[in-house]
Amino acid sequence: MTVLDHRALGRATLARQLLLDRADMPVRDAVAQLCGMQAQEPQEPFTGLWSRLRAFDPAALSGLLTGRSVVRTHLMRRTVHLVTADDIVAWRARHDAMLRQRVLGTYRRELEGVDLDELAAAGRAVMADGEPRSMAELVRALADRWPAPAPRALGEMLIAALVPVAQTPPRGLWRSRGGVRNVLLSSWLGRQVDAPAPDGADPVGQALVRRYLAAFGPAASADLRAWCGLAGLPAAVAALREELVTFRDERGRELFDLPDAPRPDPDTPAPVRFLPAFDNAILGYHDRGRIIDDAHRGLSVAGERVVLVDGRVAATWRVDAATVVVTPLGRLSSADRNAVGAEGRELASFLSDGESHRVRVATSPD
Structure with a gap:
C-alpha cells in the first residue's frame, strides 16, 4: 500500500481546501466545497474565503446570510459553523445525538431530572412565532417550568442541541456587530430538516464520508470523527470501501480517499496563505x-x-x-x-x- 508522507498529505489538503490556488467559484459553492466553515468568531470566515477565492467580495457572503442560502448554526463538534441551507437540512438530524451528548457532557449535573423531549417541545412552542430570540430571552420564557437548572445549561441544551436553530443577521455580516439571536431553522428556511434515516440505514453518514474526503482527504476514520464528532461513521466508511482507494501514512494508519480526488505532486509549490482563527484546514483532522x-x-x-x-x-x-x-x-x-x-x-x-x-x-x- 502506498505510503503518503506529511508533505504529500499537506499538498492534497491545500488543493481541496482551495489554498493551493485561489479558486474561481461562487461563495456558496466554496462554503459547500469546504463542508462548511467554523464560525464562532463571526468575522473570521471572511478572511478564510479571501485566502481561497479570487476577487472575493465580502458582500457576497453577507448577501448569502441575509438571503438565507447560508446559515450560522451549531453543527460539527457542537461548534458554530457556516453551512449552506441545503447541507444543514440534509445533515442536521444525523448530528442530533452527538449535539445532545456534548451538551450533557458539560451540563449533565445541572440538567439532571429534566425531560429533554419536554424541554425541546416547550422551546419549539416559544419559538413558533418565528421571532428571533437571544438565549436569555428563551430561557426566561421557560424559567417558571424549569426553575432549577442554571440558565446557561438550559439555554445551551435548547439552542445547541435540542432545537435546530439559525443565528440571524446582523451577526456574521461583514463589519457588523450583533448579539446571538436564534430562530427556528424551519421558520428561517421555510422547510423542515430531513427526517432521520430508518434504523440500520445511514445514507447521510455515507454522504458525509464522501464530502469530507472531497474536502480533506486522504484521511483516516479518526480524522473524520475529529472533524464532525459523530459516532458510527466507521460503518459508513466500511460500506463505501469498494468505491474508495486506500493509502497509509507514516504512522501506519490506513487512509481513505476518493479515486479521482486531487493528490498533487509533493513538490508542487505552495504559496503563502493567511488563515483565520479556528480554520478547519487545521482542525479538520485528528492527526x-x-x-x-x-x-x-x-x-x-x-x-x-x-x-x-x-x-x-x-x-x-x-x-x-x-x-x-x-x-x-x-x-x-x-x-x-x-x-x-x-x-x-x-x-x-x-x-x-x-x-x-x-x-x-x-x-x-x-
Whole structure:
C-alpha cells in the first residue's frame, strides 16, 4: 500500500481546501466545497474565503446570510459553523445525538431530572412565532417550568442541541456587530430538516464520508470523527470501501480517499496563505501533522490566526492598529519573509478596504 508522507498529505489538503490556488467559484459553492466553515468568531470566515477565492467580495457572503442560502448554526463538534441551507437540512438530524451528548457532557449535573423531549417541545412552542430570540430571552420564557437548572445549561441544551436553530443577521455580516439571536431553522428556511434515516440505514453518514474526503482527504476514520464528532461513521466508511482507494501514512494508519480526488505532486509549490482563527484546514483532522508541527498544535485550538509557508504553519498573525503583524514560529528565509510581507500587504488592504497596506513581520520568533 502506498505510503503518503506529511508533505504529500499537506499538498492534497491545500488543493481541496482551495489554498493551493485561489479558486474561481461562487461563495456558496466554496462554503459547500469546504463542508462548511467554523464560525464562532463571526468575522473570521471572511478572511478564510479571501485566502481561497479570487476577487472575493465580502458582500457576497453577507448577501448569502441575509438571503438565507447560508446559515450560522451549531453543527460539527457542537461548534458554530457556516453551512449552506441545503447541507444543514440534509445533515442536521444525523448530528442530533452527538449535539445532545456534548451538551450533557458539560451540563449533565445541572440538567439532571429534566425531560429533554419536554424541554425541546416547550422551546419549539416559544419559538413558533418565528421571532428571533437571544438565549436569555428563551430561557426566561421557560424559567417558571424549569426553575432549577442554571440558565446557561438550559439555554445551551435548547439552542445547541435540542432545537435546530439559525443565528440571524446582523451577526456574521461583514463589519457588523450583533448579539446571538436564534430562530427556528424551519421558520428561517421555510422547510423542515430531513427526517432521520430508518434504523440500520445511514445514507447521510455515507454522504458525509464522501464530502469530507472531497474536502480533506486522504484521511483516516479518526480524522473524520475529529472533524464532525459523530459516532458510527466507521460503518459508513466500511460500506463505501469498494468505491474508495486506500493509502497509509507514516504512522501506519490506513487512509481513505476518493479515486479521482486531487493528490498533487509533493513538490508542487505552495504559496503563502493567511488563515483565520479556528480554520478547519487545521482542525479538520485528528492527526494534524500534515499541516502543523506537534510543538505548535495548541495554536489551532487557542484561536491563533496562522500563516502557511510552503504549506505548513510557520507564523501567527494579528491586526494591531490597522497593521497586520506577523510573528514567525521559527526562522524565515529572506525569500519567505518577502513572500509573507507581500501577502500580508494584500490582506491588510482587504481588511482595511484599501485604506492601509501596512504589514510588519517580526525579525525572529517570540
